[in-house]
Amino acid sequence: MRRVTFLLVAAAILVCGSSAEDKKTLIVTAITHGSRVNERTTYHTTPGQSTTDCSGTGTDSGAGTMRIRMDCDTTTTPAKTTPMTTRTTDVSEKVIDSENMVYTIACTDRPNVLAAAIVGAAAAGRTDGGGGGTLAGSGNCVPLTDGDRYETEIKGTTMWVHALKGGNQGKAVKIKYKILDIRKLTPQANDQCRGDERDTSEVWRLGRSLGEKDNEIADAIQTHGVCSVLIYLHGEADGKTPPPQQPQARAVSTPAMPLPSTSLGQEATAQSSPRSKSLDLAKRFHQHLRDFLDFSGSHRNEREEYEISMGLSVVAEHTAERLDSISALLEVYENISSSADRVRIQPLIKSDVLRYSKYIERSIPELDGDVANTKLPAVASAGDRMKQDLRDAKAFLDSLQTSLE
Numbered sequence: 001m002r003r004v005t006f007l008l009v010a011a012a013i014l015v016c017g018s019s020a021e022d023k024k025t026l027i028v029t030a031i032t033h034g035s036r037v038n039e040r041t042t043y044h045t046t047p048g049q050s051t052t053d054c055s056g057t058g059t060d061s062g063a064g065t066m067r068i069r070m071d072c073d074t075t076t077t078p079a080k081t082t083p084m085t086t087r088t089t090d091v092s093e094k095v096i097d098s099e100n101m102v103y104t105i106a107c108t109d110r111p112n113v114l115a116a117a118i119v120g121a122a123a124a125g126r127t128d129g130g131g132g133g134t135l136a137g138s139g140n141c142v143p144l145t146d147g148d149r150y151e152t153e154i155k156g157t158t159m160w161v162h163a164l165k166g167g168n169q170g171k172a173v174k175i176k177y178k179i180l181d182i183r184k185l186t187p188q189a190n191d192q193c194r195g196d197e198r199d200t201s202e203v204w205r206l207g208r209s210l211g212e213k214d215n216e217i218a219d220a221i222q223t224h225g226v227c228s229v230l231i232y233l234h235g236e237a238d239g240k241t242p243p244p245q246q247p248q249a250r251a252v253s254t255p256a257m258p259l260p261s262t263s264l265g266q267e268a269t270a271q272s273s274p275r276s277k278s279l280d281l282a283k284r285f286h287q288h289l290r291d292f293l294d295f296s297g298s299h300r301n302e303r304e305e306y307e308i309s310m311g312l313s314v315v316a317e318h319t320a321e322r323l324d325s326i327s328a329l330l331e332v333y334e335n336i337s338s339s340a341d342r343v344r345i346q347p348l349i350k351s352d353v354l355r356y357s358k359y360i361e362r363s364i365p366e367l368d369g370d371v372a373n374t375k376l377p378a379v380a381s382a383g384d385r386m387k388q389d390l391r392d393a394k395a396f397l398d399s400l401q402t403s404l405e
Contacts, residue, residue, distance in 0.1 A: 023155045028095040028103065030144040031201045034381025035091045036371075041083055048079035086111055091141050092377035093177065095150070095161075096201045100185040105159050105177035106377045109141035140165065140173050147204055147214050154179070180378060194283045195226040206233045227280060274400055275330040278323050281393050285320035288386045289313050295379050305379070308370045312383055315363050319393060322356040326397070350401055357397040360390050 056070035089109040096102050144150060144163060153160045159177045164170040185198055203226055207217040210233065220229045292313035299305040329349050336342050364387060371383035 023153050026097045026152050026154060027149055028097050028152050028161075029149050029201070029204060030146050031094040031096055031102070031204070032146060032381070032385075033091065033093045033143040034377060034384055035089060035143050036377065036380050038088045038090065039085055040088075041085045043081050043083050045079060045081045048077055050074055050076040089141060090375075090377040090380070091143055092180075092381045093144055095144070095152075096185060096205075102181075102183055102185050102198075102201070103159065103179055104181035104378060105161075105179050107141040107175060107177045108377075109139060140175055142175070147218060194287050195280065196284070196287055199226045199230055203230050203233060206230070273334070274403065275327055275334060277396055278327040278330060281389065281396060282320050282323035282327060284389045285316045285323065285386075285393075288316035288382070288389070289320060291382050292316060292379075295376070295382070299376070305374060305376055308374045309379060311370050312367065312379070312386065315367055315390075316386060319360060319363065319390065322359065323393060326353065326356065326400075353397050353400050357394055357401075360394045360397070364390055 052072055052074040054070055054072040056068055059067045059069075088111075090106065091109070092104070092106045094102055094104055142163075142165065144161065151162045157179045159179050161175045161177060163173055163175055165173045185201065200221070203221060204217060207220075207229075208214075217229075220232075224232075292309045296306050296309035296313065299309065326349075329352065333342065333345055333349060336345065367383060367387050367390065371380050371387070374380050374383070
């Protein structure tokens with residue numbers, strides 16, 4: 001008996017040891033995230049009913065005759081319909097580790113099934129006219145903060161992320177994610193910048209390696225865009241960016257990272273002529289096209305998701321083609337030295353710009369419909385990013401109308 005007990009304990013230790021060895025611990029940085037809330041309302045109807053109670057007395061009138069007096073009361077309970085809303089939250093994330101491996105992960109926050117059944121039954125049984133309500137999850141599946149570092153554990157296709165709920169002063173939680181994709185981040189040249197997750201992660205990596213503060217990196221990205229900041233930081237890293245020419249002002253109140261300063265604005269302007277801006281936007285939509293074609297290929301057997309991804313790919317393709325056309329027109333325009341010839345070509349360019357701007361404006365509601373219908377967090381997140389790029393493209397085209405001289 002003692003030998004059997006010893007063998008069981010030894011086997012348990014081996015199993016636990018093997019499980020621990022299968023897990024690996026990483027420190028990752030959050031790059032981008034997307035989330036969407038889904039609500040589903042169900043209705044439970046309790047049938048109405050009526051009950052009648054009667055009581056009476058009888059009096060013998062003689063000659064075999066009985067006089068009966070009856071009193072009856074009827075009680076009616078009307079039918080009652082109780083609504084119950086169930087709320088789920090889908091979150092998708094991209095995180096990167098120290099070896100430039102990018103993980104696409106997702107989680108879903110949904111109510112406890114047993115709790116939902118209990119609450120629904122209690123609401124249906126109320127007789128005071130109340131009932132109904134909304135059931136939500138525990139709230140542990142929430143978006144990570146872009147740029148923050150997190151300790152994680154990975155086993156198989158599962159990643160557990162240690163985070164603080166509600167900010168850096170919140171309660172410590174362990175969020176369970178499903179790993180959807182893992183791929184190596186490959187370096188790329190500055191002139192290939194697309195402003196996507198890869199470029200964003202490179203900005204964070206390079207900025208931190210140069211000792212910049214996270215809030216300054218975030219402000220620079222929001223103010224100048226990913227590509228302009230990346231070009232600036234590569235210049236800093238290579239020693240190509242000249243130091244500021246106003247040392248007195250810098251000594252007073254200049255932050256460590258000069259990205260939001262006027263000097264970078266001038267540099268970004270030099271790098272962002274109308275044609276280069278159009279090319280940059282076109283590259284973004286060519287990348288969106290590749291992404292949505294990948295999604296459609298991965299869900300070829302799911303008709304609804306396949307059609308949604310293909311619809312989004314069509315929007316991306318048409319927008320990229322229009323921006324490529326604008327880039328070609330602007331290249332011709334920039335190479336015309338005669339003022340008279342420039343004046344003659346301006347109406348042609350403006351006509352196309354106006355037409356393409358209206359097309360993009362019509363594309364946004366179409367995109368919203370597809371994003372609302374998809375059940376895949378990764379597709380919804382990619383759709384939201386393309387929507388922002390559509391807005392950027394429309395704003396660029398509208399500004400181009402007035403900038404052509």
